[in-house]
Amino acid sequence: xxxxxxxxxxxxxxxxxxxTVDVRPLDPVSHGTLHLDQPDxxxxxxxxxxxxxxxxxxxxxxxxxxxxGELARFGSVEAPGHLHAGLEHHKNKPDLEAVxxxxxSLVGGRHAALVGFGSGSSATRExxxxxxxxxxxxxxxxxxxxxxxxxYAALDAKLPLQPNIEGATLRDSKDGAELLLFHRxxxxxxxxxxxxxxxxxxxxxxxxxxxIPASALRAQHDVDLGSLGGERLGFxxxxxxxxxxxxxxxxxxxxxxxxDGAIHGSVVGMLDANFAVTALRPLxxxxxxxxxxxxxxxxxxxxxNSNFTLVTDxxxxxxxxELLTVDLG
Numbered sequence: 001x002x003x004x005x006x007x008x009x010x011x012x013x014x015x016x017x018x019x020t021v022d023v024r025p026l027d028p029v030s031h032g033t034l035h036l037d038q039p040d041x042x043x044x045x046x047x048x049x050x051x052x053x054x055x056x057x058x059x060x061x062x063x064x065x066x067x068x069g070e071l072a073r074f075g076s077v078e079a080p081g082h083l084h085a086g087l088e089h090h091k092n093k094p095d096l097e098a099v100x101x102x103x104x105s106l107v108g109g110r111h112a113a114l115v116g117f118g119s120g121s122s123a124t125r126e127x128x129x130x131x132x133x134x135x136x137x138x139x140x141x142x143x144x145x146x147x148x149x150x151x152y153a154a155l156d157a158k159l160p161l162q163p164n165i166e167g168a169t170l171r172d173s174k175d176g177a178e179l180l181l182f183h184r185x186x187x188x189x190x191x192x193x194x195x196x197x198x199x200x201x202x203x204x205x206x207x208x209x210x211x212i213p214a215s216a217l218r219a220q221h222d223v224d225l226g227s228l229g230g231e232r233l234g235f236x237x238x239x240x241x242x243x244x245x246x247x248x249x250x251x252x253x254x255x256x257x258x259x260d261g262a263i264h265g266s267v268v269g270m271l272d273a274n275f276a277v278t279a280l281r282p283l284x285x286x287x288x289x290x291x292x293x294x295x296x297x298x299x300x301x302x303x304x305n306s307n308f309t310l311v312t313d314x315x316x317x318x319x320x321x322e323l324l325t326v327d328l329g
Contacts, residue, residue: 008282009229009252009265016224022279026268026326028288033320034063034311036072037080046320047072047081050311051166052099052237053292055299056114056137063292063311063321064096064116071099071116071129073137077299077309077323084131085143086116092124097291098168098181098237101133106170106177106199107207111140115206117181120152120163130207147211151202154214159183161190166291167238167248170199178218179203182248186234192250194221194275221275228252228282229264236266236291246271247308247328250280251289263315266290268308268326281328288312288322296325304329 008025034047051066056073063072069087074080087094097119107113111132118125126148132141155163167182177199185192201216225233231252238248251266265287270279283290289312296307306329312322 006285008284009287011267011280011282012227013280014224014226014277017226017277021277022270022281024281025284026281026328027284028310028324028326031078031323031325033322034072034074034077035080035320037082040068040070040083042317044317044320048317048320049313049315050321051097051291051313052116053077053294053309053311054099054101054114055294056101056133058136059299059301060137061294061299062099062114062137064099065321066095066097066119066313067093067317069094069096069129071096071114071131071143073139084139086129086131087118087127087143087145092122094127095119095121095125096129097166100168100170102170102199102203102207106203107132108204109207113203113207115168115203117165117168118148119165120148120155122162126152128206144207144209146206146209149211150214151212151216154217155181155183155195158220159185159191159193161185161187166234166236169238169240169246171240171244171246175218176200179216180238180240180246182235182238184234184236186232186253188232191222192225192233192235194223195219196221223271223275223277225250225269225277226280228267228280229287231264233267233280236289237293239293239295241295244273245278246275247293247295249290249293249310251291253289263287263289268293268310268328270328279328283324283326288324289315290324
């Protein structure tokens with residue numbers, strides 16, 4: 001394990017943020033990289049460009065990558081994982097950017113389900129995938145695709161620019177379970193936005209293999225995240241906590257012709273239950289784009305509640321995803 005001593009870039013909180021926003025730097029601890037038990041279709045023995053991480057019971061976890069449609073299951077995140085069927089992608093990558101575990105009550109079946117969401121950043125990325133899983137987090141049925149076009153068209157009508165969904169999480173509310181989708185608004189003129197959906201309507205449709213209807217959308221919350229290293233911060237992932245707060249990742253990067261530029265770094269942030277920003281804590285060390293977050297205690301029951309596990313996307317297909325932990329205590 002290794003902790004970096006390099007300083008973090010400067011965080012500038014949003015103008016309308018409370019004066020108590022926590023911007024203390026975080027020193028990430030490296031736990032190596034996400035490896036596979038067998039090479040992927042390109043011959044790589046590691047997960048490339050991980051974009052989401054979720055615990056799935058008994059210490060197991062799943063990761064999605066924006067490079068391929070398969071989903072990687074890990075009995076332990078520090079042991080090699082195995083690729084499972086997901087979305088076919090042919091010439092166009094499906095850009096899976098967010099993943100969650102939905103309880104059986106929300107997907108209308110006997111089992112919980114792993115649900116992955118495409119980003120919606122192009123017409124080929126408006127799909128998701130549902131895989132039923134058992135108590136140990138292992139698949140107990142085939143992966144089934146579902147369509148996001150109708151929903152993302154509704155989101156597109158509410159955004160300055162095309163949807164780019166980077167995170168998904170569930171939370172309880174007085175009106176029933178909610179599905180939160182996090183749009184990354186890193187570009188000038190765009191907005192970081194949390195869309196609130198009726199979870200039963202959205203995930204029930206996904207599990208049935210039917211398009212998620214636009215009518216599942218309940219509300220929209222625009223969130224100013226400020227900047228890091230002189231560039232706008234944009235949502236990268238999120239996870240609801242037991243006390244109702246939402247831990248999130250956001251990163252900043254420059255722009256080039258492909259939409260990806262120099263990585264300036266990432267923050268682990270916190271939203272309260274009303275989506276107000278209460279923390280923007282930058283990672284020290286080399287500039288990393290952290291893209292997946294999970295409570296470490298959900299992966300290891302002996303871990304402190306203040307610990308979080310992160311996975312990174314180095315924006316280089318020849319480099320493996322890094323596994324990090326941070327302590328927000």
